[in-house]
Amino acid sequence: MPETTTLLAALLEAGQDGYVSGEELARQLGVSRVSVWARLQKLKGEGLTCTAVRGRGYRLAAEPTVLHPAVLAAYIRLRQRGKSPGINVIFLPETDSTNLEAERRLAAGANTPFVVFAARQTAGRGRLGRTWHSAEGGGLYLSFAFQPKLPPARMPKFTLWIALRLCRMLNEGYHLPVKVKWPNDLVFEGRKLAGLLTEARIDADLMRDLVCGLGLNVNGDPERWAQGRSSTGSAAAKIAGTLQQVNSGKPLPINAVAADVVLAGKAAFTDFIAGRTEKEFSELWSRYDALNGNAVSVTLMDGTLKGRAAGLDASGALKISLPDGSIRTVQSGDVSLGGYG
Ligand code: BTN
Numbered sequence: 001m002p003e004t005t006t007l008l009a010a011l012l013e014a015g016q017d018g019y020v021s022g023e024e025l026a027r028q029l030g031v032s033r034v035s036v037w038a039r040l041q042k043l044k045g046e047g048l049t050c051t052a053v054r055g056r057g058y059r060l061a062a063e064p065t066v067l068h069p070a071v072l073a074a075y076i077r078l079r080q081r082g083k084s085p086g087i088n089v090i091f092l093p094e095t096d097s098t099n100l101e102a103e104r105r106l107a108a109g110a111n112t113p114f115v116v117f118a119a120r121q122t123a124g125r126g127r128l129g130r131t132w133h134s135a136e137g138g139g140l141y142l143s144f145a146f147q148p149k150l151p152p153a154r155m156p157k158f159t160l161w162i163a164l165r166l167c168r169m170l171n172e173g174y175h176l177p178v179k180v181k182w183p184n185d186l187v188f189e190g191r192k193l194a195g196l197l198t199e200a201r202i203d204a205d206l207m208r209d210l211v212c213g214l215g216l217n218v219n220g221d222p223e224r225w226a227q228g229r230s231s232t233g234s235a236a237a238k239i240a241g242t243l244q245q246v247n248s249g250k251p252l253p254i255n256a257v258a259a260d261v262v263l264a265g266k267a268a269f270t271d272f273i274a275g276r277t278e279k280e281f282s283e284l285w286s287r288y289d290a291l292n293g294n295a296v297s298v299t300l301m302d303g304t305l306k307g308r309a310a311g312l313d314a315s316g317a318l319k320i321s322l323p324d325g326s327i328r329t330v331q332s333g334d335v336s337l338g339g340y341g
Contacts, residue, residue, distance in 0.1 A: 003029060007039055008074035011050065011060045021057035046070065063253050065219065066137060067091070067119055075259035087144075087266045088114040096123040098143035099199055099213040106145055106201075106209045113269065115262055117142040124215060126195055127184065128334075138219030138242060138251075140258055144212045144265050148273055152202050155210075156331070157316035159184050159198045161277055162212055164284040165268035166194070169260050171288070176246045179290035182309075182318045182335060186216070187290050190337065191241025193217050216261065217242040219251045285312065291335065296320065299334040309335070 010028050014020040025036045040050050040058065048071070049061040064071055069091035076085050088111065095101045095118040102116050118141050124134030134141050150158075163180045170176045170186070181187045186194035194216040201209040222240035244251050271277055286292075291309035298305040298320060305328060307320040317329045 003039070004043065004070045005073045005077050007036075007043065008048070008060075008070055009077045011058065012063075012071070012074055013078055014057075014059055016063075017059075019053060019056040019059045023057075025058065064255065065251065066254065067117060067140065067258055068255055071255040072117075072258050072262075075256050076262060079259055079263055085263060085266060086113070086270075087262060089262060090114060090116040092116065092118045094118060094120050094122065097121050097125050097213070098141050099125060099197060099211050102143040102145040102211045102213075103199070103201075103209070106147075106211070110145070112145050112147045112209075113266060115142055115144045115265065117258065125197060125213075126215075127197055132195065132215045133222075133225055133240070134215070135225065138217065138244070138254065140214070140216040140218055140254065140261065142214055142258070142261065144214075144269065146210045146212070146269050147208060148210050148269070149206050149208070150273070151205065152200060152207055153315060155198060155200060155207065156183065157277075157281070158210070158272055159196050159212065160285075160312075160316050161272055161281060162198075162214075162265060162268050163196055164281065164288055165264050166214070166261060167288045168284060169264040170243070173260055174243070174247070174252065174257070176243055178243075178246060178288075180285075180288045181290040182312070183316075183332060185290075188241055188246045190239070191245070192239050193241050193243060193246070212265070214261065214265075216257070218254045218257055219244045221245070291318075291337070294337050296335050296337055298330055299336075300330065305330065305333075 006028055007025060010020050010025055022033045022036050026033045029036065047064065050058045051061045052058050098116050098118050098121065120136040121134035121141050124132035124141060126132045163184060163186060167178055167180050167186055170178050178186050178188050178193055184196040185192050194214060197213040199211045200207045217240060220242050222242065294309050296309050305320055307322045310319040310321040310327060313319055313329055317331045320328045320330060322328055
């Protein structure tokens with residue numbers, strides 16, 4: 001695997017139109033040029049074909065359009081310039097839910113931090129008991145597992161913090177003008193692109209195990225999601241969007257996005273634990289808050305609240321300015337734009 005990672009990293013570094021010579025590949029791998037050729041044949045067997053041009057060298061004929069563990073590893077290596085990312089990356093072709101998978105691994109004593117990806121989920125879960133569309137293809141389904149030993153009261157801000165850092169990564173790294181919608185979504189023009197589901201095991205008033213799941217719609221068209229694939233299938237498709245749609249229909253390199261998600265998530269966790277968040281949180285929130293001053297209606301357990309989104313309190317709860325001028329703070333709920341003029 002590390003050798004394949006080196007090989008793929010060199011090919012990816014050359015870029016879409018660039019070539020890397022057989023000599024250079026042989027140098028990086030510490031093997032002969034004949035062995036390079038044999039290794040490229042092996043890659044072909046894994047669905048990664050290279051084009052060879054005399055005098056120029058090799059390049060990947062095309063990047064895989066689905067999550068591919070070796071390509072993901074190669075992107076992480078490239079981004080880190082060979083430095084360890086400090087997080088164990090696990091890839092599964094299928095699981096019920098990556099959050100459940102992470103919980104099982106934590107219960108079995110797995111070292112943290114780790115992140116587990118699945119190409120598809122058979123029981124992807126959303127907030128409030130909803131299901132998450134988890135077919136194989138253009139979506140990323142993953143869960144980070146951390147052991148932060150922090151007071152549970154910091155959890156709401158943790159989810160928002162991760163969302164903000166992911167949002168910044170997509171804005172700055174991919175020029176996608178996405179925003180964060182309280183309490184756990186990434187959105188663009190009213191369409192939900194991603195959701196986060198954070199779950200914790202709490203012992204003696206401290207978070208022991210923290211699992212932060214992310215479903216991110218990268219490529220594809222939600223209108224085509226098979227109806228009945230999940231209980232929210234057609235309803236979800238109505239409000240769902242993909243990064244590809246935000247990118248004017250151009251598909252994104254899903255393995256590069258996955259690598260950036262891993263690195264942004266890990267860095268966000270490290271900074272959160274170190275307490276390096278307050279100033280940056282406010283800056284990012286003012287830049288990426290999707291609700292900012294808008295008329296909203298919030299569905300609560302005991303009814304609906306209509307007002308204007310008025311930012312967050314210190315704990316990360318949403319402040320709603322009501323028509324009578326008072327402020328109500330909500331800890332959780334479903335927010336939709338509109339509903340109050
Ligand atoms: C939501 O918006 O309701 C949260 C959705 C979270 C979905 C992700 S997909 C990966 C991880 N595994 C799950 O079962 N759920 C989260």
